[in-house]
Amino acid sequence: MKTFISCGFALLTLLWGSSVTAAETRVIINLSNQSVSLIEEGRTILVSPIASGKPGWSTPTGHFSIFNKDINHLSRSFGLVVDASGRVVNPSATPGTPVPRGGHYQPAPMPYFMEFSSAVGMHAGYLPGYPASHGCVRMPRDLAALFFQRVQIGTPVTVVGSTNNLTHVRKAMPISQTVSYVMSPSKRWTLAQGWRR
Numbered sequence: 001m002k003t004f005i006s007c008g009f010a011l012l013t014l015l016w017g018s019s020v021t022a023a024e025t026r027v028i029i030n031l032s033n034q035s036v037s038l039i040e041e042g043r044t045i046l047v048s049p050i051a052s053g054k055p056g057w058s059t060p061t062g063h064f065s066i067f068n069k070d071i072n073h074l075s076r077s078f079g080l081v082v083d084a085s086g087r088v089v090n091p092s093a094t095p096g097t098p099v100p101r102g103g104h105y106q107p108a109p110m111p112y113f114m115e116f117s118s119a120v121g122m123h124a125g126y127l128p129g130y131p132a133s134h135g136c137v138r139m140p141r142d143l144a145a146l147f148f149q150r151v152q153i154g155t156p157v158t159v160v161g162s163t164n165n166l167t168h169v170r171k172a173m174p175i176s177q178t179v180s181y182v183m184s185p186s187k188r189w190t191l192a193q194g195w196r197r
Contacts (some may be wrong), residue, residue: 027158029159031061034130038150040150048144053136064156064157065116067153070147074107074109114148114151120137131163191193
């Protein structure tokens with residue numbers, strides 16, 4: 001009986017401890033300046049540029065929480081068609097798109113996927129400098145990996161702003177952009193304002 005109570009207390013402590021960790025960490029996605037911030041214990045720890053949903057595929061706004069994480073996620077809805085020689089013949093395909101003989105459909109990779117709304121999440125992807133996704137929040141790969149490490153199931157996500165009133169358009173960023181993560185407060189402020197360049 002004593003062992004049972006000790007195990008129950010340990011499990012309760014573990015569950016309570018993980019919920020406290022998720023509550024102390026939160027994510028704020030700002031569609032107006034195309035950025036995402038990771039807040040831990042009231043301090044901004046990471047800021048990343050994003051590419052949110054394009055017209056007709058807007059990123060939902062409101063209050064959410066992370067409910068799924070998948071480091072090697074593949075899109076269930078979008079991808080590309082590759083012909084027999086390996087050339088991409090349709091970069092905007094869906095699973096039902098016709099495929100030429102010898103070709104195949106390839107689901108879009110969404111590394112470091114952190115789902116906060118049905119089929120919508122943050123993940124590594126190409127940032128052309130403007131909203132361009134089907135609702136997801138794309139981030140540079142190295143920053144997506146850092147966010148993925150730090151958020152947990154249950155981490156609150158708040159999406160604010162609108163792509164109708166973007167403050168500016170920034171330069172495109174490749175998927176594997178490398179930046180320094182030890183940032184001064186002034187650099188964090190600049191990044192939070194939307195990577196003005």
